[in-house]
Amino acid sequence: MKSVIIGTAGHIDHGKSALVEALTGTHPDRLVEEKRRGITIDLGFAFLEENGVRFGFVDVPGHERFVSNMLAGAAGIDVLLLVIAADESIKPQTREHFDICRLLGVERGVVALTKSDLVDSDTLELVRLEAEEYLRGSFLEKARVIPVSSKTRAGLEELKKALHAAAASAMVKDASRYFRLPIDRAFAMKGFGSVVTGTLVSGSVGAGDELELFPGGEHLRVRGVHSGGRAVERATPGQRTAVNLAGIEHTALQRGMVLATPGKFRKTRRMDVRLELLMSARKIKQGARVHFHAGTAETIAEVFFHGQRELPPGGSAFANLKLQDEILVLPGDRFIVRQFSPVVTIGGGAVLDPLARRPTLRDAGRIAFLETLVRGNREEILAAMTERAILGLGDEEILARTSWMDQEIRDAARKLSEAGRVKVVSAEPLVLVSERVFTEVCKKTLEKVGKFQKDNPLLPGIQREELRGSLGRRVRAETFRAALDELVAEKKLDAAGELVKKAGSEITLQPEETKAKDQIAAAFRSAGLQAPSVKEVLAKLAIEAGRSERLLQILLREKILVRVSPELIFHRDALAQLKERLAAYKSSKGERISVAAFKELTGITRKYAIPLLEYLDRERVTRRSADDRVIL
Numbered sequence: 015m016k017s018v019i020i021g022t023a024g025h026i027d028h029g030k031s032a033l034v035e036a037l038t039g040t041h042p043d044r045l046v047e048e049k050r051r052g053i054t055i056d057l058g059f060a061f062l063e064e065n066g067v068r069f070g071f072v073d074v075p076g077h078e079r080f081v082s083n084m085l086a087g088a089a090g091i092d093v094l095l096l097v098i099a100a101d102e103s104i105k106p107q108t109r110e111h112f113d114i115c116r117l118l119g120v121e122r123g124v125v126a127l128t129k130s131d132l133v134d135s136d137t138l139e140l141v142r143l144e145a146e147e148y149l150r151g152s153f154l155e156k157a158r159v160i161p162v163s164s165k166t167r168a169g170l171e172e173l174k175k176a177l178h179a180a181a182a183s184a185m186v187k188d189a190s191r192y193f194r195l196p197i198d199r200a201f202a203m204k205g206f207g208s209v210v211t212g213t214l215v216s217g218s219v220g221a222g223d224e225l226e227l228f229p230g231g232e233h234l235r236v237r238g239v240h241s242g243g244r245a246v247e248r249a250t251p252g253q254r255t256a257v258n259l260a261g262i263e264h265t266a267l268q269r270g271m272v273l274a275t276p277g278k279f280r281k282t283r284r285m286d287v288r289l290e291l292l293m294s295a296r297k298i299k300q301g302a303r304v305h306f307h308a309g310t311a312e313t314i315a316e317v318f319f320h321g322q323r324e325l326p327p328g329g330s331a332f333a334n335l336k337l338q339d340e341i342l343v344l345p346g347d348r349f350i351v352r353q354f355s356p357v358v359t360i361g362g363g364a365v366l367d368p369l370a371r372r373p374t375l376r377d378a379g380r381i382a383f384l385e386t387l388v389r390g391n392r393e394e395i396l397a398a399m400t401e402r403a404i405l406g407l408g409d410e411e412i413l414a415r416t417s418w419m420d421q422e423i424r425d426a427a428r429k430l431s432e433a434g435r436v437k438v439v440s441a442e443p444l445v446l447v448s449e450r451v452f453t454e455v456c457k458k459t460l461e462k463v464g465k466f467q468k469d470n471p472l473l474p475g476i477q478r479e480e481l482r483g484s485l486g487r488r489v490r491a492e493t494f495r496a497a498l499d500e501l502v503a504e505k506k507l508d509a510a511g512e513l514v515k516k517a518g519s520e521i522t523l524q525p526e527e528t529k530a531k532d533q534i535a536a537a538f539r540s541a542g543l544q545a546p547s548v549k550e551v552l553a554k555l556a557i558e559a560g561r562s563e564r565l566l567q568i569l570l571r572e573k574i575l576v577r578v579s580p581e582l583i584f585h586r587d588a589l590a591q592l593k594e595r596l597a598a599y600k601s602s603k604g605e606r607i608s609v610a611a612f613k614e615l616t617g618i619t620r621k622y623a624i625p626l627l628e629y630l631d632r633e634r635v636t637r638r639s640a641d642d643r644v645i646l
């Protein structure tokens with residue numbers, strides 16, 4: 015069954031609530047004060063199920079002081095029921111409400127000329143002409159204009175037919191997208207606990223779901239869901255929905271908050287928008303403060319225009335809005351702005367980037383980026399977003415800034431990557447960088463490795479972490495890894511273990527270095543187990559300390575020399591001979607050998623014997639057993 019939200023709009027006392035009652039049997043006013051004063055103050059709701067359509071009615075107050083309540087109800091309506099009293103015709107809030115619905119992007123509706131019983135047919139015709147004249151060129155230009163009377167019930171059947179026709183043309187919203195419910199009421203129900211209501215704008219909700227409350231961030235569990243006045247398993251978009259929540263007091267919930275799929279979205283205080291100013295408004299200057307309404311939320315915004323200093327009546331521009339309070343909005347969400355004082359509706363628009371940065375003079379590409387967002391092509395948007403993200407773009411950020419589903423993000427990323435426009439530097443989690451940035455990182459990486467090897471000809475390569483650090487903080491780990499992989503695949507670099515070097519590069523020694531290296535090796539070999547002091551060996555060489563130290567490192571890396579303890583180095587031949595002598599000892603004298611016997615066998619002092627034995631233990635040549643060693 016199709017669910018459609020009908021929203022009333024119109025001047026005070028024009029018969030909106032009476033009409034809702036005449037259509038549904040429910041009078042939407044529920045507050046004592048409303049009954050006493052005979053006016054609507056806050057939103058009222060009623061339902062009608064007929065011919066396969068579930069109509070949810072949102073009845074709004076016409077009084078100019080309660081426009082902010084009207085705004086909370088107008089967000090989320092599918093079909094506008096514009097009410098014009100036949101005895102009064104178009105009045106200020108007829109215009110204001112209509113402007114609001116137009117700015118909110120409502121696309122269809124029906125006009126009811128109410129109180130038709132109070133006027134003669136000439137007057138009725140005149141009001142009809144006035145209404146048609148007023149609506150010319152708007153989304154209601156072709157709408158039915160139907161005289162009705164809630165008192166005599168004249169025209170009601172025709173009005174219902176028109177509502178059905180409008181409902182039939184209303185788009186069916188996709189229940190498989192992320193869930194979002196802007197809250198318009200919160201209260202406690204005896205025996206149930208906290209309940210919130212709202213018009214379900216996206217996704218679906220059912221008992222057992224976990225939801226996130228914005229802007230607070232609390233994760234809450236759904237106890238039960240009502241829709242259209244009865245318990246349902248799941249509520250779907252386009253339905254008035256009541257959600258019974260566990261784990262929160264109703265006093266912690268209020269209009270303007272939003273329930274959404276948990277862990278996906280981010281609240282915001284700064285957004286880039288397309289802002290449109292009504293003809294009837296005064297121009298807005300840079301930095302002006304306005305009342306801001308989106309969904310059921312209301313706060314104050316400071317307006318900063320991109321690329322211009324002010325906005326004339328009837329104009330539209332890209333603007334950055336800085337909000338006084340954090341709220342949840344997503345791209346495409348409509349909003350309304352009202353003059354700071356006196357408070358009247360002056361314009362509205364659509365959110366383009368809900369997580370915009372503060373405007374800066376250097377950010378020359380922002381307007382082009384916003385134009386791309388307006389055009390709405392997913393791949394172009396993702397390409398532009400990646401281009402602007404010097405650090406790269408993760409899938410969580412893409413989702414929070416677009417509300418695209420995972421598959422949509424991956425499809426767009428794949429196409430862009432195939433076209434060579436972005437580089438997928440990590441598939442899981444998805445991280446993108448622009449091809450330009452990636453090429454730059456590869457180039458810089460190659461340069462850094464080259465420079466390092468030039469500056470350090472005796473080192474085999476640069477440590478990965480040192481290389482990454484030398485590229486600066488703007489290169490994230492995934493990008494660095496992908497760049498290394500690419501350079502290795504292109505056979506430009508070797509990156510085995512922790513060392514990165516130019517592919518195939520070998521250390522080339524100067525003749526005097528080769529000579530010095532041989533001298534070091536010879537000194538250690540001839541010393542046998544009477545290991546010489548490293549300092550003394552190096553001091554005898556004809557080259558300076560830094561280079562001789564590197565040569566020693568090379569010998570250690572080549573395993574010609576072996577470091578047994580921090581200050582003790584042996585030639586590998588000496589150690590090989592020692593192992594042979596131990597093997598001979600084992601076959602002639604048995605597997606146990608004391609430290610004293612070891613000293614005697616090798617002719618070395620205790621100072622050297624202990625570290626050497628510990629080395630042999632580590633090498634599994636010997637094993638410690640009480641005070642002795644067992645030769646293995």
Ligand SMILES: Nc1nc2c(ncn2[C@@H]2O[C@H](COP(=O)(O)OP(=O)(O)OP(=O)(O)O)[C@@H](O)[C@H]2O)c(=O)[nH]1
Pocket residue numbers: 024025026027028029030031032033052053054055074075076077128129130131132162163164165166
């Ligand atoms: N004669 C006649 N009176 C009507 C008709 N519809 C509404 N009224 C009366 O007009 C008055 C205002 O009606 P409401 O339905 O409360 O008007 P409203 O537009 O909801 O007013 P607000 O919500 O305060 O903006 C009430 O006294 C109704 O009885 C009608 O079709 N014929």
Ligand SMILES: [Mg+2]
Pocket residue numbers: 030031032053054073074075076
């Ligand atoms: Mg009313």
